[in-house]
Structures are given as C-alpha cells and as structure tokens.
Amino acid sequence: MIRFKAAIALFGLLCLQVSIFAHFRPFGVSPDALLAAALVGGIVGGGEFGARHGFAAGLVLDLVIPGPFGLAAGVYGTMGYGSGLFSRSVDSQDPRVVPVLSGLSAFVAMIIYGLALGVLGSEQFVEWRLVWVAFAVSVYSVVLVFPVQALYTWVLRDDKRAPRTESARTVVN
Amino acid sequence: MAAPQQSGRRRITLGLIFLASATLITLDFQDFGPLGTIQTGAREVLAPIREGGERIASPVTGLWDGATNYDELEAENIELRGEIDRLRGDLVRSGVDRADYEALLTLNGLELPQGYPLLLARVKTGEVGNFTAGVVEIDVGTREGVEKDMAVVTAAGLVGRIEQADRTSATVRLVSSRDFVIGVEVAGEVGLARGEGSSDELVIEQGIGIRAQVSVGDPVTTTGSERSLFPPNLVIGTVARTGVTEDASNRRVIVELAANPVDLRFVNVVLLEPGATVEDGPEGIAR
Numbered sequence: 001m002i003r004f005k006a007a008i009a010l011f012g013l014l015c016l017q018v019s020i021f022a023h024f025r026p027f028g029v030s031p032d033a034l035l036a037a038a039l040v041g042g043i044v045g046g047g048e049f050g051a052r053h054g055f056a057a058g059l060v061l062d063l064v065i066p067g068p069f070g071l072a073a074g075v076y077g078t079m080g081y082g083s084g085l086f087s088r089s090v091d092s093q094d095p096r097v098v099p100v101l102s103g104l105s106a107f108v109a110m111i112i113y114g115l116a117l118g119v120l121g122s123e124q125f126v127e128w129r130l131v132w133v134a135f136a137v138s139v140y141s142v143v144l145v146f147p148v149q150a151l152y153t154w155v156l157r158d159d160k161r162a163p164r165t166e167s168a169r170t171v172v173n
Numbered sequence: 174m175a176a177p178q179q180s181g182r183r184r185i186t187l188g189l190i191f192l193a194s195a196t197l198i199t200l201d202f203q204d205f206g207p208l209g210t211i212q213t214g215a216r217e218v219l220a221p222i223r224e225g226g227e228r229i230a231s232p233v234t235g236l237w238d239g240a241t242n243y244d245e246l247e248a249e250n251i252e253l254r255g256e257i258d259r260l261r262g263d264l265v266r267s268g269v270d271r272a273d274y275e276a277l278l279t280l281n282g283l284e285l286p287q288g289y290p291l292l293l294a295r296v297k298t299g300e301v302g303n304f305t306a307g308v309v310e311i312d313v314g315t316r317e318g319v320e321k322d323m324a325v326v327t328a329a330g331l332v333g334r335i336e337q338a339d340r341t342s343a344t345v346r347l348v349s350s351r352d353f354v355i356g357v358e359v360a361g362e363v364g365l366a367r368g369e370g371s372s373d374e375l376v377i378e379q380g381i382g383i384r385a386q387v388s389v390g391d392p393v394t395t396t397g398s399e400r401s402l403f404p405p406n407l408v409i410g411t412v413a414r415t416g417v418t419e420d421a422s423n424r425r426v427i428v429e430l431a432a433n434p435v436d437l438r439f440v441n442v443v444l445l446e447p448g449a450t451v452e453d454g455p456e457g458i459a460r
C-alpha cells in the first residue's frame with residue numbers, strides 16, 4: 001500500500017512540477033516539488049525510505065528534463081538518504097527541524113546537481129548563478145515542505161512495515 | 174544487533190542507487206534507444222498537463238513579469254525601436270544589392286539558389302527544472318516531419334538544431350550553447366565553431382590557418398560539407414574579432430551571431446534530412 005500511495009504522491013507532484021511550477025518562476029528560478037518530496041520522504045520515512053523514494057522522485061524528473069538521464073535520480077536519492085540520516089540525530093519534535101533541514105538539503109542538492117552537470121560536460125552551469133539557483137530553490141523548499149510533509153505523513157500512515165526509524169515512528173505515531 | 178544490520182542495509186541501498194544512477198547516465202550518453210523511447214512516452218503523456226498548466230499560469234506569470242520587469246521592458250522597447258529604424262535602412266540597401274546580384278546572375282546565365290523548405294514553430298514557455306540553459310522547446314514534432322539534428326533558423330540566421338523530437342514537440346539545442354559544435358565557412362576557409370555559453374557569440378579555434386585572410390565583418394555560414402548535418406550557406410553570423418589560438422597554430426575567430434537566441438518566440442525548422450541538401454532532390458526533403 002505504501003508503494004501505491006508513494007507513487008500517487010510522486011505522480012501528483014510531477015504534474016504540479018510540469019504544469020504550474022514550470023511557468024511560475026519568481027526571479028527566474030522554479031520551485032522543485034520532487035526534490036522537496038525526496039527530502040521530506042527521508043525526514044518522515046527515514047534514511048532508507050528517503051534514498052529509495054528520492055531515487056524514484058529524481059527518476060521521474062529525469063523523464064522530463066533535458067539533463068543526463070539518471071543524474072537527478074542519483075542526487076535526489078543521496079539527498080533523501082542524507083536528510084533521513086541527519087534528521088535522526090536532531091530533535092524531531094522541534095517544528096523548525098523539517099523546514100530548516102529541507103532548506104539546507106535543497107541548497108546542497110542543487111549545488112551537487114550543478115557541479116555534476118559540469119563534470120558531465122555542461123560547464124555553463126558551473127558559475128555564480130548556480131549559488132543563486134540553489135538559494136532560491138532552498139527558500140521555495142522551506143515553503144513547500146509543509147504541504148509535502150502532510151502528504152508524506154499520509155503516504156506512510158497506514159503502513160505496517162515501512163517506517164523503521166525513530167524519526168518515522170515519531171511522525172507516524 | 175539490529176542497528177548494525179539496518180545501517181549495513183542502508184549502505185547497500187545507497188550503493189545500489191549510485192550504481193543505478195551511473196549506469197543510467199552511461200546508457201544515456203551511449204544514446205541507448207529504450208531510454209529515449211521511455212522519455213518520449215513520458216513527455217507525450219504529460220503534454221496535455223503541461224499545456225493546461227501553461228493556460229492556467231499565463232495570466233499570473235504575465236502579471237508577475239509586468240510588475241517585476243517593467244523597467245527592463247521599457248528599455249527593451251526603446252532599443253527595439255532603434256533596431257527597427259536601422260533595419261528599415263538595411264532593407265532599402267539590401268533591395269538595391271539584391272537587384273544588382275540578380276542582374277549579375279542573369280548576365281552569367283545562373284539561377285537563384287533554391288530556398289529551403291521551412292516549418293514555422295512556436296517556442297514554448299515553461300521549462301521544467303532550473304538547468305535548461307541552452308535549450309528551448311518548440312510546438313512541432315515528428316508528426317510534422319521534424320527529425321533529430323535538423324537545423325532551426327530565424328529570418329536572421331541559424332539558431333540551433335533539433336536535439337530531441339517527440340510526436341508533437343521538439344527540443345532545440347541553441348547555437349550559443351557550449352555543447353554546440355558546427356562546421357563553418359568563413360572567407361573561403363572551413364573551420365569548427367563552438368558555442369561559448371554567451372548569448373551572441375561562437376568561437377572558431379580549429380581549421381582556420383594562421384595565414385588565412387579573415388577580416389572583421391566577414392560573413393560566417395554553414396559549410397554543407399559531407400560530414401555536416403546542416404545544409405550549406407545558412408547564415409550564422411559575422412566575424413567580430415580575430416586572434417590566434419594559445420598554441421599559435423590556428424586563427425581564433427570570434428563570431429557574432431546574426432540571430433539572437435535569447436527571448437525567441439517563433440523559429441523555422443529546415444525540413445531537410447540532416448546531411449541532405451536541396452540538390453539531393455525531393456527525397457532529401459523530409460516528409
């Protein structure tokens with residue numbers, strides 16, 4: 001059941017990304033709903049769920065963006081894992097943890113993605129604008145995290161098997 | 174005991190993700206067919222959702238742009254008025270030049286070069302993601318005869334090539350993009366030009382010998398050689414500056430693009446199969 005609900009959540013966020021967020025680009029930068037899904041998935045569901053779900057989120061984004069296929073999957077999967085792991089080491093009851101952690105992780109994810117693009121031959125993205133893009137995406141992620149967190153609490157709610165980590169139990173219970 | 178097992182399992186998951194990602198990227202760089210098919214299928218499925226989003230978002234984004242870019246738009250408007258005046262003058266001069274040119278062709282018993290079959294396309298707005306510099310999407314695809322590697326032009330000159338063609342849309346790699354490499358002809362010499370990532374320049378660092386007579390203002394066109402994807406004599410731009418390469422083996426030529434690939438609204442796809450010319454006859458023209 002959790003996989004079905006996670007797939008529905010990803011499809012819904014993909015539709016949001018390609019329809020509204022593709023056009024709504026304040027200051028030239030578009031919010032990244034699928035990155036928010038990867039990060040919140042990690043925070044709510046733990047490192048392993050974050051890694052798998054982040055990979056899936058990146059993969060569906062790779063289907064519609066012109067970059068190298070598989071790069072977003074790798075970066076988002078890694079960041080989902082990292083955010084899940086890091087959230088275990090902080091006080092998960094603090095309401096500031098999820099937005100702050102998501103914002104920071106989104107910044108790091110965008111920098112890694114841009115640098116990886118540069119390594120793979122698209123050097124034009126390795127410039128100061130990358131920092132601006134990362135900063136804007138991290139700010140949008142802080143805003144996006146609240147509805148996305150609600151979504152992933154629903155995704156993981158009825159699951160009897162998946163939430164294995166402390167942070168996941170905290171949210172689910 | 175459970176914690177180390179869990180930790181080990183997480184590490185395996187992370188390792189598998191790295192491996193899967195690296196494999197997919199490698200397959201993509203190798204142009205692995207099924208990946209392209211899956212991407213095309215996904216874009217086709219999402220196309221109506223994207224178009225719906227464009228219709229919903231355009232009034233809001235229009236208002237936002239109007240509010241935040243008013244000064245920029247006003248300055249652009251003034252600049253465009255100046256450009257129109259300059260073009261009117263050029264039009265009159267080129268009319269005179271063209272009459273002379275046609276008279277010369279008639280005198281020498283030559284025919285006017287045939288035009289290329291063109292397909293008008295609208296540049297779509299709303300790129301997905303934040304790393305789309307160097308590409309635009311257009312609203313025509315394989316249904317209209319568009320194929321990978323076809324040239325894309327405006328009235329001013331070459332703006333890019335088709336990178337990916339879906340049924341109803343296509344992605345254009347812009348000529349200014351750093352990934353763009355093209356064979357060019359300048360002052361009778363053939364060289365290899367590369368995009369610099371800037372909006373209005375290309376750089377030629379290969380093929381133009383140190384003794385070549387290249388001057389500022391010389392026209393730069395496509396070569397149309399056997400290995401070139403593009404038909405010959407498509408205008409690319411003019412020589413802006415010249416110098417020598419770092420190893421002093423070739424001329425380094427900076428080309429100012431004739432067509433500005435920024436803020437494109439409409440473009441034309443040259444409906445010739447990549448590598449074909451009009452002289453190849455009707456079979457060269459893509460259906």
